[in-house]
Amino acid sequence: MTDKKNPKWVPQLLTWYDVHKRELPWRDCGDPYKIWVSEVMSQQTRIEAMKPYYDNWMRLFPTLEDLAKATEDEVVHAWQGLGYYSRARNLRLGVKDVVENYGGIVPRDRKTMESLKGVGSYTAGAVLSMAYNEPEVAVDGNVLRIYARLYRIFDDILSTKGKKAITAIVEDTLPHDRPGDFNQALMDFGSAVCIPKSPRCGECPIVNMCEAYQHKDTDKLPVRIKKTKVVEVPLFVGILQYKDYYLLHKRPNRGLLRSMWEFPSVEMVSTFDEGERGLEELVQDLGFELSLQPVLVKEITHIFSHRKWFMKAFRGDLTYAGDAKNITIEAIQKQLPKDWMLIKRDEFADYAWAGPHGKLTEMAK
DNA sequence: AAGTCGGGGAT
DNA sequence: ATCCCAGACTT
Numbered sequence: 201m202t203d204k205k206n207p208k209w210v211p212q213l214l215t216w217y218d219v220h221k222r223e224l225p226w227r228d229c230g231d232p233y234k235i236w237v238s239e240v241m242s243q244q245t246r247i248e249a250m251k252p253y254y255d256n257w258m259r260l261f262p263t264l265e266d267l268a269k270a271t272e273d274e275v276v277h278a279w280q281g282l283g284y285y286s287r288a289r290n291l292r293l294g295v296k297d298v299v300e301n302y303g304g305i306v307p308r309d310r311k312t313m314e315s316l317k318g319v320g321s322y323t324a325g326a327v328l329s330m331a332y333n334e335p336e337v338a339v340d341g342n343v344l345r346i347y348a349r350l351y352r353i354f355d356d357i358l359s360t361k362g363k364k365a366i367t368a369i370v371e372d373t374l375p376h377d378r379p380g381d382f383n384q385a386l387m388d389f390g391s392a393v394c395i396p397k398s399p400r401c402g403e404c405p406i407v408n409m410c411e412a413y414q415h416k417d418t419d420k421l422p423v424r425i426k427k428t429k430v431v432e433v434p435l436f437v438g439i440l441q442y443k444d445y446y447l448l449h450k451r452p453n454r455g456l457l458r459s460m461w462e463f464p465s466v467e468m469v470s471t472f473d474e475g476e477r478g479l480e481e482l483v484q485d486l487g488f489e490l491s492l493q494p495v496l497v498k499e500i501t502h503i504f505s506h507r508k509w510f511m512k513a514f515r516g517d518l519t520y521a522g523d524a525k526n527i528t529i530e531a532i533q534k535q536l537p538k539d540w541m542l543i544k545r546d547e548f549a550d551y552a553w554a555g556p557h558g559k560l561t562e563m564a565k
Numbered sequence: 566a567a568g569t570c571g572g573g574g575a576t
Numbered sequence: 577a578t579c580c581c582a583g584a585c586t587t
Contacts, residue, residue, distance in 0.1 A: 242582040249573060249581090283571025286585075320584045340582050360566075387582055396580065397576075426579090 204372045209350065209406035214378060216405035217385035220392065222247075225254060227384065232306035232331035233264045233295075239326045240291045240318060244284060247391070253282050264306075267292060268299040290318025308332050330380040337370045338383040339363065342390025348422035349394060352411035357422040435511045436475030437465040437557070438492065439564055440483065442518040445529060445542035446564055447483065451554055452539075460554035461541075463513070475512070483518060486536055492516035498563045502556035513560050 221227075224247070226238040237257060241250040260278055261267040267275070272289055279288035294316035298306055306327065307313045313324035325338035337343075344357040347366045355362035375382050393400050399418050401407050412418045440447045440463070448461045466478030476492050483490050498513040520532055533542055543551070548561045 239582060240584095244570090244581055244583055245572080246574070246581055281572075283573090284583085286570070287583085290584080318584065322583060326582070338582075341580075342582070384582090391582085424580090 204351075204369060206375075207373055207409065209409035210373055210375050210382065212406050212409075213385050213389060214375070214381060217381060217388060221384065221388055225251075225258075227330075230331065232327055233267075234258065235331045236295075236306060236319075236323070236327050237291065239323045240287050241282065243287060243323070245282065250282060253279070264295050264299055264304055268296045287318060293317040294319055306331065308334065310334075310336055326383060329383045333378075333380050335374055335376045335379045337367060337374055337379075339367050339370055340387070342394075343370060343383075343386050345396060345422045346386055346390050346394045349399070349412035349418055350406070350410050352415060352417060352421065354421070354423050356425045358424050358426070362423075433467055433509050434469055435465050435467060435509050436469040436478060437463050437511050437513040437560065438479045438483075438490075438516050439463055439497065439513055439560060440479070440488075440490065440516045440518050441564070442488070442520065442532075442542060443529070444544055446545065446548075447486075447488070447518060448541050448543060448551070450539040450541075457554040459552075460557075461551045462554040462557040463560055465511075472514075475514070479516070484521075486540060487521045487532075488518040489521055490516050490518060498560060500556050500559055509556060511556060511560075513563060515563075515565075 224238070226234040229235070238250075238254055241254055241257070257278055260274075261270060270292060272292060275288045275292045276285055279285055282288075297316055298304060302312075307316070308328065310324050310328060313319055313328060314321065319327075322338050322340050325336040326340075328334040328336040329338060344363065344366055347353065347369055348355075348357050348362075351366075351369060353362070353365060355365050357363065357366065389405075393404050401410070401413055401418060404410065404413075407413050410418070412421045438447075447464055449464050451457050451460050451462055453459050464479055464482050466475055466482065469475040469478060472494055476490075476494075479492065480490050493515050495514065496512055497515055498511075500509070500511040500513070502509045502511065520527060529542060536542070545561070545564050548564070553561070
């Protein structure tokens with residue numbers, strides 16, 4: 201990868217940084233403790249959000265020794281509202297470690313630094329490069345995004361593989377004369393220009409070196425495959441009959457299974473009574489009374505990409521409330537909202553079913 | 566490798 | 577509403 205060493209964009213970015221860098225309380229202060237605190241506070245947190253906390257923190261715990269003396273309750277209280285509270289607990293433990301075992305000197309090498317509580321690869325690199333000007337990379341979300349675009353890398357930047365691939369390039373391109381400035385330049389650049397959505401390529405100082413820009417891929421990069429956790433949804437379904445007709449509902453024209461037909465159903469129920477009440481409410485709004493049979497007729501588990509339905513289906517009979525004795529189906533149909541309908545079993549095949557609801561049609565009798 | 570941990574600003 | 581942020585730790 202020697203072709204990637206000393207790329208032209210690095211001095212260009214540093215020149216941009218010299219003009220546009222943000223003035224921050226911990227920047228260029230040379231105090232490893234202050235930089236350490238600022239880095240931990242910044243994890244998964246926007247600078248503007250953590251700034252007031254940083255100022256308050258430094259009033260309460262101006263030095264390593266002050267923080268090492270503080271209790272866990274005190275540090276967590278000072279963190280109140282910032283979120284990710286284990287950051288505060290670990291920061292205190294890490295600082296205690298330094299005071300008690302390293303003579304109060306923040307370590308100058310990555311291995312020791314990373315052994316401290318709450319200090320991972322990123323924070324170690326940030327502190328070492330910014331406080332000691334050690335040639336260490338600090339690969340965070342900004343850096344992953346910027347490099348994915350600059351070098352047109354389509355690996356998932358959230359995966360181990362993508363992070364390793366990009367970290368290798370960052371190590372190759374790190375300028376050893378100004379590592380601290382370079383790492384901070386990437387942060388400022390990432391938050392001001394090479395932003396996640398709609399990057400400001402018009403004002404980018406290194407657009408001439410950006411492979412994503414040249415290939416018009418800036419909006420496709422970086423690739424982030426979010427592992428959406430599958431939400432488990434209990435679903436209480438009614439196969440509800442009015443004479444020879446079944447009551448169906450059309451899902452809204454958005455979201456999951458949009459505009460497809462389903463049997464009336466309610467989410468988030470754990471008991472039969474709860475589900476029965478939910479269905480009663482549904483059909484009463486339509487002018488029906490419900491008599492539900494407490495016999496489970498079908499159970500289906502259906503997995504979508506981000507959602508898992510646990511369906512329990514029950515049969516029930518409907519009577520029309522405003523019952524003029526021989527009211528016709530057509531007359532009732534006309535009263536229903538247009539996302540509801542009554543159809544016979546032999547018409548089931550004519551409609552688009554909302555996924556697993558189609559399997560329930562065979563339970564209609 | 567996946568799950569967990571918060572809160573807020575931008576879109 | 578979703579996305580995503582100067583990530584680290586546990587399972």
